[in-house]
Amino acid sequence: MKSILLTGTAGFIGSNFVPYFLEKYEEYNLINLDLLTYAGNLQNLKECEANPRYKFIKGDICNRELVEFIFNEYDIHGVIHFAAESHVDNSIKNPGVFVQTNVNGTFTLIDVAYKSWMQKPFVYKEEYKNCRFHHISTDEVYGTLGETGLFTEATPYAPNSPYSASKASSDMIVRAYNETYGMNTVITNCSNNYGPKQHDEKLIPTIIRNALKGNPIPIYGDGKNIRDWLYVLDHCKGIDIVYHTGNSGEVYNVGGRNERTNLQIVDRICTILDEKVPKEKSYKELITFVEDRAGHDRRYAIDATKLEDELGWRADENFDTGIVKTIDWYLKKYNI
Numbered sequence: 001m002k003s004i005l006l007t008g009t010a011g012f013i014g015s016n017f018v019p020y021f022l023e024k025y026e027e028y029n030l031i032n033l034d035l036l037t038y039a040g041n042l043q044n045l046k047e048c049e050a051n052p053r054y055k056f057i058k059g060d061i062c063n064r065e066l067v068e069f070i071f072n073e074y075d076i077h078g079v080i081h082f083a084a085e086s087h088v089d090n091s092i093k094n095p096g097v098f099v100q101t102n103v104n105g106t107f108t109l110i111d112v113a114y115k116s117w118m119q120k121p122f123v124y125k126e127e128y129k130n131c132r133f134h135h136i137s138t139d140e141v142y143g144t145l146g147e148t149g150l151f152t153e154a155t156p157y158a159p160n161s162p163y164s165a166s167k168a169s170s171d172m173i174v175r176a177y178n179e180t181y182g183m184n185t186v187i188t189n190c191s192n193n194y195g196p197k198q199h200d201e202k203l204i205p206t207i208i209r210n211a212l213k214g215n216p217i218p219i220y221g222d223g224k225n226i227r228d229w230l231y232v233l234d235h236c237k238g239i240d241i242v243y244h245t246g247n248s249g250e251v252y253n254v255g256g257r258n259e260r261t262n263l264q265i266v267d268r269i270c271t272i273l274d275e276k277v278p279k280e281k282s283y284k285e286l287i288t289f290v291e292d293r294a295g296h297d298r299r300y301a302i303d304a305t306k307l308e309d310e311l312g313w314r315a316d317e318n319f320d321t322g323i324v325k326t327i328d329w330y331l332k333k334y335n336i
């Protein structure tokens, strides 16, 4: 039985990943290290609590002593690193914690992994051969696109927000550990996720929650910013495939080929809510434009051809199917 260290899985993507991964791989123990910041919620992992192959540890990925203790105590044979400060708006107000967690935290984890698994550069200790460090990152590291074009793995990094700059920096650290020390690393850069368990602060939960409460639904600027939306479970399946079959040192983009403007998103959600929970007036009347986010990237879109062609990944959901599942989950959450 091998132990894998997962970080930040009390958050949105990790808490969708853990139940999926636990069920699929009976040969793994999963150790979840999470600081439980405002973004982490153990309720998200209630379904896994009783599983003897799952253990939660509350702590900071920047705490080197703790990370070393976990590697020794649980004989860690792999890392899948989700933990991060992840909200762009917060990074504009308070960038320091993004650098601390996303850059220093990633450094601490990979450096402890290196010292635990390897004798010297390019030489793994016999018992840790094939141990892999998987870094979860974002398409935001590539900056913003014009009306056409897609981000590929060869697109030069041009992060624009303190969030994306801190994620880009962490990607570079992981890259350096592969190049300099020969560590077995993979990086996945994914587009915007949506689905169950996402924090209230993010766009889609904000739309659904405000609509159901009859509050104004805030939309930044002119609502024409474009994101490439991926259902969270499809991201989890991509991570699984890359962790198990990706080539060391490689970067894989993960994206759903589902570009939508924020206006299209809010319109679709309101249409579905009008059908499922009709009120006197359409939910669309609640849409309210608010002052744009500073430095708001205009368009992100991912070319996932490498992951699809080389590793056989395919998204199972498109936006129209995934958003219905998501809305159903929130209706249940709000007992509607």
Ligand SMILES: NC(=O)c1ccc[n+]([C@@H]2O[C@H](COP(=O)([O-])OP(=O)(O)OC[C@H]3O[C@@H](n4cnc5c(N)ncnc54)[C@H](O)[C@@H]3O)[C@@H](O)[C@H]2O)c1
Pocket (backbone or CB within 6 Å): 007, 008, 009, 010, 011, 012, 013, 014, 033, 034, 035, 036, 037, 038, 039, 040, 041, 059, 060, 061, 062, 081, 082, 083, 084, 085, 086, 087, 101, 105, 136, 137, 138, 139, 167, 189, 190, 191, 192, 193, 194, 199
């Ligand atoms: N949500 C998206 O659309 C998206 C898209 C692409 C990539 N990503 C990346 O995926 C990863 C997970 O994103 P998410 O949306 O689940 O984030 P999230 O904000 O929902 O969860 C982050 C988790 O990390 C934990 N955490 C924060 N600081 C920590 C620290 N110092 N030590 C230990 N744990 C800490 C939090 O408690 C929380 O549980 C992040 O690395 C993010 O950059 C997210």
